[in-house]
Amino acid sequence: MSHVGVPRGTVRKRRSLALLTTGVLTIPVLAGCSSGGEETARGVPQDIAPAARETVADGSTANWAVDALPATFNAFQADADSATTRITGALLPTLFPMDRTGQPKLNPDYLESAKVIEREPRQVVLYKLNQQAVWSDGREIGAPDFVAQWRALRGKDSAFWTARNSGYERIEKIERGADDLQVRVTFSKPYADWRSLFSPLYPKEITGSPDAFNDGARTALKTTAGPFVLKSMSKSEGTVTLARNPRWWGDKAKLDTLVFRAVAAKDRTQALSDGTVDIADIDAATADRITLARRDRGSNGQPLNHGPGSEITPAQALRSWAQAHGSDEDAAEIAQAAREKNRKAVVAYATEQKALRDFAVRKSLEPAYTQLALNGESGPLADDRVRRAVARALDRQELAQTVLGPLGLPAKPLGSHLALAGQPGYKDGSGALGEQNTKEAQALLADAGWTRGGAAEPPKDTKAGSEAEKKGGKDDEAEADKKTAEEAEEDKHAKSEKTEKSEKSDRDGQKAEEDSTEDSAAERKKADQDSEDSAASRDEGLYIVGDDNKPGAPAPATVGSASAVHVLAPARTAAAQGTVLLRQAGVLGEDGAVAATDKQPGGAAGAYAPVGTAAPAPAAAKGQLGKDGKTLTLRFVLPSGPGSQSLRSVGDKIAAMLEKIGVGTEITKVPDESYFKDHIASGAYDLALYSWPATAYPATDGRPIYAKPEPATDGSLLVEQNYTRVGTDHIDQLFDKAAGELDEKAARELMKQADARIWAAAGSIPLFQRPQLVAVDKKLANVGAFGFAAPRYQDIGFKNRQAAGSPADRKK
Secondary structure, three states, X not given: OOOOOOOOOOOOOOOOOOEOOOOOOOOOOOOOXXXXXXXXXXXXXXXXXXXXXXXXXXXXXXXXXEOOOOOOOOOOOOOOOHHHHHHHOOOOOOOOOEOOOOOEOOOOOOEEEEEEEEOOOOOEEEEEEOOOOEOOOOOEOOHHHHHHHHHHHOOOOOOOOOOOOOOHHHEEEEEEOOOOXXXXXXXXXXXXXXXXXXXXXXXXXXXXXXXXXHHHOOOOOOOOOOOEEEEEEEOOOOEEEEEEOOOOOOOOOOOOEEEEEEOOHHHHHHHHHOOOOOEEEOOHHHHHHHHHHHHHHHOOOOOOOOOOOOOOOHHHHHHHHHHHOOOOHHHHHHHHHHHHHHHHHHHHHHHHHHHHOOEEEEEEEEEEEEEEEEOOOOOHHHOHHHHHHHHHOOOHHHHHHHHHHHHOXXXXXXXXXXXXXXXXXXXXXXXXXXXXXXXXHHHXXXXXXXXXXXXXXXOOOOOOOOHHHHHHHHHHHHHHHHHHHHHHHHHHHHHHHHHHHHHHHHHHOHHHHHHHHHHHHHHHHHHHHHHHHHHHHHHOOEEEOOOOOOOOOOOOOOOOOOOOOEEEOEOHHHHHHHHHHHHHHOOEOOOOOEOOOOOOOOOOOOOEOOOOOOOOOOHHHHOOOEEOOEEOEEEEEEEOXXXXXXXXXXXXXXXXXXXXXXXXXXXXXXXXXXXXXXXXXXXXXXXXXXXXXXXXXXXXXXXXXXXXXXXXXXXXXXXXXOOOOOOOHHHHHHHHHHHOOOOHHHHHHHHHHHHHHHHHHOXXXXXXXXXEEEEEEOOEEOOOEOOOOOOOHHHOEEOOOOOOOHHHHHHO
């Protein structure tokens, strides 16, 4: 996972920052979607192997994999991450955690009640605390803790280094109620999402002063109030260890200790098999291995038909044996080393598979969705017609099927930016944009001035979509078609003359026959070369980031320079020649489209410029649109890490869909760790794929994501978390109105209106809800793919008695 670094005090903090859609997503239809009624879509249930507490054993230790050790235990600081959220959930009060349907639900461990008791002249909320609720030092949880957190987060004291959380600035005062167990909160203006406040709740010892808030809670939490306490954190071992809280007044935690262990995604299969972890989010490849391991349980020691060596045929095995025992000592030594290496790999794989039999894959849909972001700040996508055309070219059902179908999860595209299927208020709003329609997408591009002949036009001073430009575009198309017809006629005459000459040469005797043989060989060589060029064209537009630290930047003129950005792109002339050859071969239709049986990703065959040479995409070969002498090509940024293969597959499908309407893409692959910070947040992209988490408070959490960017004093844009840079005043007004609407039904209606406006602006196109795959020791209960719901850490445990140090027991 990758998270955006947010400057302190400059933006509101969403409860969970944007998620990088990596391999865990393995990691979506305007077609087939309707703007129909509310609450028609059901969510996917959680998969946690639920068990009654009396069937879960007391004691033992569970190891839970996290991406990395938390940078801070203060959830309100800018560098808080998913590990922060996971760990503090077991340590601190959450007053209204989300339930299975994605709604906030009162937590009786901390509250007896909480409700709005006055609306006029001011909104007043009265919290009645559980009389048993105490901090781990024995002090009662009370009004002083609420007051300290409000003062730290309301944004009036810049000494507190916080990514300000919305809602606290609306509080006018906090008072003690009728007794110490009542907290009375008065708002200066109505706030619908008041349940989002004070979660997690920190003790006043942390929020009471800037020093304690800024530094005191980064690496330690001396005072907590959850089923567990923080026992230790070891950076050298990469672990955070929690122990059962002896002062916990609720249901006693079943586990003695809960260890969160930093394990990279690529290392999780090994960590599971060697017993390092019991619970881990995994990708589809690891899930497949666990499924195979359980299937092979009854193989009675037979060799596995998958993994290392499984692809070796009997003939290859015999050849390898012969080489290893042959008379050529050098060849035999090489063959023996290869056989030994393969043998060790087979043994290691079989050992891992045997250990993986003890795990189950629990799956659901994660409370987060993946979107295609369209950067509307500048370039072609600054025109809303081009954004809408891109959106309407997408077959979101196909994209959802690509990711979710192979996992056995419902492959249905998401229809809302502000709610997920199964949440109250969910409604498919994609009708505001329109369903997938290639012809209408092409019409939108034509209206914006992008035409087939536009790449050859000289620059004009007319506005996009003007009548003059439209007329010019049509004339250029006619002229291009006329030239194509003339070229075809010339080619026909050339072929006829060549045939006549060949017949005459055949009558001349043996010499002509030899010449013909030489010509045939030359043609075969030419065909082979064309085939190689065609294969190379599949990587067309792919930038391989070099050492210049500017992924996607134009390549320097000096070829071979150490800092050059290496570009693999077809030369302009060669692309045109390739198109002529394809036309002669009859594989292009009248409109320039490649026949389905002959189509290859990346365009037509042709010669390629040297590595490091910047060259335009072959507009002629792909029927690519252009305007004012420029082709319509969009920068598509994708992560390059090994866990992002599924995401790249989605990106490739999107690029192919856009190619059908004449939109080219230059896919730039960048390291996962820099993907969000250096490209998405900075705006160095046209198209990108990333995710946002679900929320029970869309009016609060959604506003900074879709707010209209505002100009800063230095001329830059203040985008908050709206990395598409697309927004309207009307959308902002709907969010603000919903945030102050205390009638829940009316607030949901406002959010539906806002969602429709967001669809129409076409800056963010929701694709699908992310899959959630969790490998869990099959003896563990009440843990796995939680879906919307927050974990109940005190209920997690082993169904059967198992001593601490479960990995060793499992191996036994």
